[in-house]
Amino acid sequence: MEDQKQIVKIEEYCRTVRVASYEVGAQSTLKLSALLHMCQETSENHLAALGIGYQKMKEDGIVFLIITNAVKIHRMPANAEIVTIKTHPRGSNKAQFYRDFQIYAGEELLAGVMQSSVAANPLNHKILRPQEFYAYGIFVDERVAPEDRLTRIRAKGLEPLGERVVRYSDLDYNGHINNTIYGDIFEDFIPGGMMGRCLRAVQIDYINESMLGETLELFGGEEDGVVTLQGFNPRGLGFSARALVEDSPAE
Template sequence: MEKTSFEKKIQLPYPECDIRNRIKLSNVMRHIQEVSGEHLEALGLHHTLLWEEGFVYLLTRVELHIARLPSALEEMRVVTWPRPCKGAQSMRDVSFYDAAGRELIAARTAWVLADPHTHRLHRPSELPHEIPIGPAPEGYRPPVQDRVRRPEGLGPAGWREVRYSDIDCNLHMNNAVYSDIVCDFLPFDLLQGREIAEYRIHFIKEAALGDRLAVYCAPLPGVENTWYAGADRPDGSACFEAVIRFQN
């Protein structure tokens, strides 16, 4: 039987929450990664199998639309659906619902297939397995493809060294950690007093153990309630760029 979607229920633990007792952005990202991988496993495509066949999925873009961030001990239903590919990118949605069925967070994500040894990119059609894709809902909108642009003349707000606890089995900084970096460089009063409405992050080039990242963070000129955050690797190349918008 085709499994065009996958869902799970979770109860949000306290350690995944911030000072306001709401889930941290980084843990939203972790749940997105986990439920996406669990869907592949339900289809018989375990990470180890794909690795042995020369394939690994790498997350490249995430766009979050947030109605409300759930609180500690809240029960949620997390659902994911693959969407039609766009060029070399495999598209996937993830939605978080409260116990009453209201959508809390809608995530649009883009992934690429790569060879874990040579880092050569594969087209989705090269995967020797079928991933069933259901029809997109009416009015469906994939994640924004335009690259986030750093404001001109912006200097580093500080530096962040990649430590052991940041890296995963790919020996690079895990995708979720980038969102912790974004929040660490935002003003404390902003995070303490405002609700996040949207979050968009573009992963450009991986950060490895020992890399000292130059981090940039500032309000986005001409865009109300919106901040830019990004980082450069030691060689000056871009590592990631993000935009976060707060509710009025």
């Protein structure tokens, strides 16, 4: 994905990119993992443009760990399509920071994402108080609106779907599965498969980090077009995902 241009403000960061062929899946549209990566990169670029990029913050003893991504999809972008990603800090609730993303093709809103994360110590991942990030004096400590707050997925009665071993290429710079990879895991193990189907809404909760060589035991189920999937690592529940799935529109 190659950036075409960017606009930097404290309250909004905007970048325009062209979708690369390697980000597109079997249905000729952007993969879920690539959409999540697009958002992750956009938020990192926003902080870097304001002088508090990943390396600076890590040296100061702060990293961000994503807790939840909640995605609403009208249409996934196609190969080589030019899209604009806008992101806005939305405040905090308790220890969690909120940030939204909007993906456009021209004036057409393609997808929206609400993301929550926490600031943590990079060595032991101990959760830090939001004030330690707000101490940079760049963002204002505001409370996210109650209607925008995300709640954790609850599930029971799911059936075994298989296992997924964590490989080296899954890892990010924090040493665990990159959050975007869970999009691939979800689409690989979704009951009924993804061929001929599309996602309209997806929520992924990142609960317990999975490390190199560990095995995720996957369980899932579908009811009335809503698919739920959970992965368990040796320490317990690693992640939960829930999605609204529909048949793909006819060409």
